[in-house]
Amino acid sequence: MTPLPATLPGRYYTDPEVFAREQERIVERMWFCAVRADDLAASGAFRTVRIGRESVVLVRGRDRGIRAFLNVCRHRGAQLCVDEEGSVGRAFRCVYHAWTYDLTGKLIAAPNLASMPSLDKQAYGLMPVHTREWLGYVWVCLAEDPPSFADDVFGAVIERLGDLASIDAYDVPSLKVGRRIRYDVAANWKLIVENFMECYHCATIHPELVEVLPEFANGYAAQYYVGHGAEFGDGVEGFTVDGSAGLDRIPGVSAAQDRRYFAITIRPQVFVNLVPDHVILHRMVPLAADRTVVECDWLYLPGVVESGADVSASVELFHRVNQQDFEACERTQPAMSSRAYARGGVLVPSENHIAGFHDWVRARID
Numbered sequence: 037m038t039p040l041p042a043t044l045p046g047r048y049y050t051d052p053e054v055f056a057r058e059q060e061r062i063v064e065r066m067w068f069c070a071v072r073a074d075d076l077a078a079s080g081a082f083r084t085v086r087i088g089r090e091s092v093v094l095v096r097g098r099d100r101g102i103r104a105f106l107n108v109c110r111h112r113g114a115q116l117c118v119d120e121e122g123s124v125g126r127a128f129r130c131v132y133h134a135w136t137y138d139l140t141g142k143l144i145a146a147p148n149l150a151s152m153p154s155l156d157k158q159a160y161g162l163m164p165v166h167t168r169e170w171l172g173y174v175w176v177c178l179a180e181d182p183p184s185f186a187d188d189v190f191g192a193v194i195e196r197l198g199d200l201a202s203i204d205a206y207d208v209p210s211l212k213v214g215r216r217i218r219y220d221v222a223a224n225w226k227l228i229v230e231n232f233m234e235c236y237h238c239a240t241i242h243p244e245l246v247e248v249l250p251e252f253a254n255g256y257a258a259q260y261y262v263g264h265g266a267e268f269g270d271g272v273e274g275f276t277v278d279g280s281a282g283l284d285r286i287p288g289v290s291a292a293q294d295r296r297y298f299a300i301t302i303r304p305q306v307f308v309n310l311v312p313d314h315v316i317l318h319r320m321v322p323l324a325a326d327r328t329v330v331e332c333d334w335l336y337l338p339g340v341v342e343s344g345a346d347v348s349a350s351v352e353l354f355h356r357v358n359q360q361d362f363e364a365c366e367r368t369q370p371a372m373s374s375r376a377y378a379r380g381g382v383l384v385p386s387e388n389h390i391a392g393f394h395d396w397v398r399a400r401i402d
Contacts, residue, residue, distance in 0.1 A: 040382035044394050049224040049372035055325040057401040058225075062304050064088035064178045067189055069306045069319050071174050072213060072333060075121070076102055080139065083121045086321055087178060092165055093117050094174055095124070097139040102169070104176045105162035110143070111135045116162075128162070137162050171308075171317070172209035172335075192302040198263045203300075203308070205288040208315050211335035214347045219330045219358060223365035224372070225305070225322035226397065228330065231361050232299070232307050232318075233257060234387045241360045244353055248272050248279055249297055255386045257299070265296030265310075275311040276349035277356065282313040283340045283347065303396065309354065313337075314347075316354050326369055332358060 048054050070085045076096040084093050084107055091107035093116060107116050114132035117124075127144060129136045136145040141162035149155065166177040168185055175189070193203050221228065231237070235257035238246055246253040249266040268275070274282025275297065285294070289312050300308040309316040315335040322328050334351050341347075371377055383390055 040384065041388065041391050042382060043380040043390070044226070044397070045380045046372040046374065046377035048397070049227060049369065050325055052325055054401065055224075055322070058397070059088040059322070061400050062397070063322060064090070066179075066183060066304055067168065067175045067177050067185055068304075069173050069302075069317075070094055070104070070176045073102060073169055073172055073174055073209075074213065076174075078123065080123045080125045081121075082117060082124060084117050084119070085176075086323065087176065090178060091115060092176060092178075093128075094167075094176070095128075095139055098126070102167060102174050103139070103141065104165035104167050104174070105141050106165060108163070109133075109135055110160045110162065111146070170209075171203075172211065173317070173319075189302055193300055193308075196262065196300045197298065202263070202293070202298075203310070205290055205293060206286050206310055206315055207288050208317075208335065210338065211286075211315060212338045212341040213333050214314070214336040214341045215334040215351045217332050217351075217355060217358070219332065219362055221328045221330055221362045221365060222326060223328060223362070223369040224325055225320055225328045226393075227365040227368055227372075228320060228328055228362070229301065229303075229393060230390050231365055233301055233390055233393065236384060236386050237364065241364055242357055244277055245357050248275060248353065257386075265293065265298040268295040268297075274313065274350070275353060277353040278349060280349055282311070282350055283345055284337050285312045286314075286337060303393075313340075314350055318358075330358070330362070 064087065068087050070087070070092065071083050071094055075083060076094060079096055079098045082093050082095040084091055092104050093107040094102055094104045096102055109116055109130040109132065111130065111133055114130050116128045116130055127136050127138050134147050135143065138144050141164055143157040143160045166182045168175045170189065190200055193200055197203060235252045236255045238252040239255065248268060250269040251266050272279040274280060276282055294312050298310040302308065305320040307318040313336070317333045317335065319331045320328055334347060336347060
C-alpha cells in the first residue's frame with residue numbers, strides 16, 4: 037500500500053530556531069499586509085506593527101501619503117512609538133534625548149544641534165521601509181530589494197481566481213470596516229495557514245458554515261480548483277450565521293460570483309474571503325513559535341456602515357468559524373512537541389495541496 041504523504045515534523049512548529057529563521061527569511065523578506073489605510077485618516081495618525089523581529093511605524097503624512105519606518109531613533113536606539121496607535125501631530129519626538137523627525141522621516145531637531153554643524157540631518161533620518169497600497173491596505177516589505185508584488189501578491193490571487201479582475205469586482209479599497217476582532221492564538225502561524233487551506237475538518241467543527249456552504253461537508257476547500265467558489269445552499273439567502281438575508285450586495289459582483297464564497301491565501305500572512313455583500317480579511321502577526329495574533333476585518337459598502345445597519349449576523353458566522361479554527365489550532369500546538377509527532381503526521385488526498393505549502397516553507401528556511 038502507498039503510504040500517505042508526511043507533514044512537516046513537529047519541531048517546525050515548536051523550535052525557536054526554526055521560528056527565528058522564518059522571521060528572517062520569510063516574514064522580513066516578503067510583502068506584509070500591515071494596516072487598513074483608513075485607520076490612518078488624519079495627518080500624523082500612526083500605527084505600529086510587529087513584522088518579524090522589527091517594530092514598524094506607519095504614519096499619514098501632511099501630503100496625505102502613508103510612509104513606514106523602523107520604529108527606532110537613530111541616536112541611541114530608543115523606540116519612538118510605544119503605543120499601537122495614536123497621533124503625533126507634525127513630528128515624532130524621541131522621549132529619551134528629544135531627537136525629532138518630521139512625518140517624512142527627516143531629522144529636523146535635536147538638543148544642541150547648533151554645536152554639531154557637521155551632522156548630516158538627512159543621513160540620520162528614520163530608516164524607511166518599502167510600502168505599497170492595495171485592497172485599501174498598506175503592505176510593507178523590510179527587504180532592501182523587495183520581491184515582485186505582482187508575482188507574490190497578485191500571483192496568489194490569480195492562482196486562486198484565475199485573474200485580478202475577479203477580485204477587483206468587489207472594489208475592496210472602497211469598502212469600510214464594519215467590525216474588527218483581534219484574536220490572540222496560542223499556536224504556530226503555519227498551523228493556522230494549514231487550517232485555512234483545507235476543509236477536511238469543516239463537517240467536524242463548523243456546523244454553521246456547512247449549513248451555509250453544504251459542499252464543504254464533503255471535505256474539499258474553496259481552493260479545490262482555479263476559480264471555484266463554494267455555492268450557498270438551497271434556501272440560504274446570505275452569508276450569515278442563520279442563512280438569513282445579508283446586506284447590500286457589492287455592485288460589481290457578477291452573476292457567476294453571486295451566492296458563492298471564494299477564499300484566497302496570500303503567503304505568508306493574509307487570508308481573503310469574498311462573498312456577495314462583504315469581504316473578510318485576516319492579517320496574521322507571528323509573535324513566537326506558539327503565539328500568533330490574527331486581526332480580522334469585516335468590510336462592507338460605505339452606505340451599510342454609515343447607516344449603522346446591523347452586521348451582527350454576518351460577523352457572527354465567521355467569528356464562530358474563527359473561534360472554532362483557532363481552538364483546533366491551539367489543541368494541536370501542544371502535540372507538536374510529542375514524540376508521536378517527531379516525524380510529523382500525514383496528509384489525506386483532500387489535503388495534498390498543503391504539501392506544497394510545506395515545500396515552500398522548507399525551500400526558504402532549510
